[in-house]
Amino acid sequence: MKALKSHGFVVPAEIDGKKVRKLGDHFYDQIAVRVKDKRFKVMTGGLIDLYTDVFRSTDEDRALYAGFLPKSDPEGDPKFKAKTPEALYEKWRTWQMSDHAPLWLEINTDFTESYLQTIAAGGPPGPKPA
Known part of the structure; x- marks a missing residue:
């Protein structure tokens, strides 16, 4: 800069x-x-906040994207494995877009x-x- x-x-x-x-x-x-x-x-x-504007933590968005989520968390370490559908969605959405906010x-x-x-x-x- x-x-x-x-x-x-x-x-x-x-x-x-x-x-x-x-x-x-x-x-x-x-x-x-x-x-x-x-x-x-x-x-x-x-700034576009991806988790406010796109992949929101709402029942509506979880239902909308449900068909795109894996059946279970592919995480190998049980300590970090998502244990609920909501936790899997929260984790999955971080894989969908860059962590750089546009x-x-x-x-x-x-x-x-x-x-x-x-x-x-x-x-x-x-x-x-x-």
Whole structure:
């Protein structure tokens, strides 16, 4: 990250620090941008919590994914073997997606109005120099 920041990259405030990390979580992933167009604007952003948004600990999700679970826990060590269907689901869901929580950004990309105004005024299309 130091190398990126030293070359003009920044992490948008919408996905920086405590906004996307719980206390004690590590910073494995990040989105950094280097903006040269003054119109660039991050609208919002966030972190997808896989166990809140996808593989939830609910009866509904356990029923939904039941057909995909193995009949029993393939764990060899009895100490770590899931002993209930709920425990097997909790373990199985960790095998389905990366442990890196995906980040997302919504970036304003609609510059139609200024583009059309520039063309209507006889100017060249495209962004104004920074």
